[in-house]
Amino acid sequence: MARSLQEETAIMSADRRSIAADDMDTLRRALLLGAIVGPAAFGRARAQGTFPERPLRLIVPYPPGGGTDAFGRRVAARLGQELGQRVVVENKTGAAGVVGMLELLRARPDGYSMVFGGASTHALYPLIFAKPQYDPVEDFVPVALVGANTVCFMARNGVATDLPGLLAEARRLPGQLRFGSPGAGTFVHLAGEYLLHAAGRVEMLHVPYRGNGPAMVDLLAGNIDAVADTIVSGLPHHQEGRVRMLAVASLRRSPLAPDVPTVAEVLGLPNFETSLWSLLAVRRDTPAALVAALHAAARKALEATDFQAELRAAGIEPAPVMSPEEVGAYVRAEQAKWRPIVEATGVRME
Template identity: 50%
Template sequence: MRDFETTRRGALAAVAGLLATPALAQAWPDRPIRLVIPFPAGGPTDVYARFYAERMTAELGQSVVTENRGGAGGAIGAMEVARARPDGNTLLFGTASTHALYNLVTRQPQYDAAKDFQAVATLGGGPLCWLAHPGQPGTLADFLAKARTARPPLAYGSPGTGTLMHLATEILKREAGGVEINHIPYRGAAPAMNDLVAGTLALAVNTLGAGLALHQSGRARMLAVASAARAPQAPEVPTAAEALGRPGFTAVLWHAVFAPPGLPPAVLARLSAATNAALSDAAFRTRLNAAGIEPAAPGTPGSAAAYIAAEQARYRPIVEAIRPELDA
């Protein structure tokens, strides 16, 4: 009898939980939502996150408040969200760095990008571009030809070792036949851009949005953009695939929204639907394009997780190839 009573109570509790899920979805969000940006203010991730928060505030009828929690290459902010209550009130504006590259480049990672988060949606992001000093050759093909014979070797600057910009440029070098261009890691993109304009660097890599002003002012020349098609903001610049003759070559500093694991399915579904509504809005997409951001197509949490896993698999070979540099 006692076993029967225990079973009955367990069944009633389970049913109550199922009945509570729609109620939770209807009640949520009942207070402001915290969107953690795991990088300092002012960068491309911060810009997109604030656009997204503004749009989601309108979609959900509740304030979405951004909070910058930079440090350790995004790991500090990411871990804070992973440990938060899975109630939909704390979200992470993650990136390729925090969820495709972190577990690849970090020898002792403090979180598992797949297991410690619930993917909500991929949002698209900024395609990378390569910019040369105006005194360098004006096309990527000519720049690479010069690099093959330059002694000492030419150098390129990135925002840091193990960043997407670094890894994508190493892939570009291999796609170009293994050309030698030395890597100089900086503490962020801005110092690298300053040295490029000053002529200390021959080449630098950044996002399209960050590189457009330099290109348009003539202080640097954009040689290629790593998007699937030419960027409408700079249609004269070939894609990297065109310039290299390597169809399919792209590199995007993409963004995605994550929640702590264990998020109620109904809350996840509402978050996904609200994000898809934002990504389907023409005015929102136009605003992103103006900032050099390519928005993603609407999707599902499952498609987001699959995309992130594919990006990890894509960059794993280059990480293994340059492991000595990463560990230095």
């Protein structure tokens, strides 16, 4: 039913127009001379210097402490190394990531502001919200697809020892068990709804939070019964025995938690797979040369074996290198994949 990140990207065109990392010096010289982007695009002063000539910011539309925030900070640190300037993370939270996305649209299209978007903000948002405040395809241009977090399902101690047990309890008490997510309309929320739907339209009460961190706090306190989360943020609590990770939503078990089965194993759903992919994006009207410079830095980071190892150690699968055009096609394909799931689960936000 659903393809993994690697399967989705494998079918895309091999005709890439992305700029290789060793083109950075050439690109900077071109910017210096104003040959690519002239004064009318971003001012005479900037046309006289190299890009970037000051720190950049990466807007993370979720609060500190969650898996997406941790992922974004890793990317920001490495991207800063490649660009030769600090990339400062700013958490702009609320409305399932909408606040952060709109923050970028208010910024100048000068390449100094990016957003750490992904499956929630780019694939699900236009499918779920009745009155979208932005268009993820028309208003933004992708810089790079960076990787994906494995989604997992966790429960507080005492409610169930495995996923079939949790679902059985939910069937016994329809609508009484509570599951938390990083926010209504987020990808992880939909992953939870997808699980309940695939398991036979099991009823649980959804409790939205402003990010993974607050949801986990309430799970640890016993205020909710389960969470849909990412393995990155949930694994330490599972390893400490404070909560139980019941299953992962990948097609294979995670090497970080080989004791945790897949949903496919325990429920007999062979194609059940969801991964929370993330990307870097800027405003659509950002000059193409600046998008190319940011893409070149991101590409160099993603091709570095030490950075790939760092991401995998944190439970993140690095994305294959794709051009901005290919990332755009990937986003549209993900929207098409999730549309029937959204319609089947009936999730809708005003």
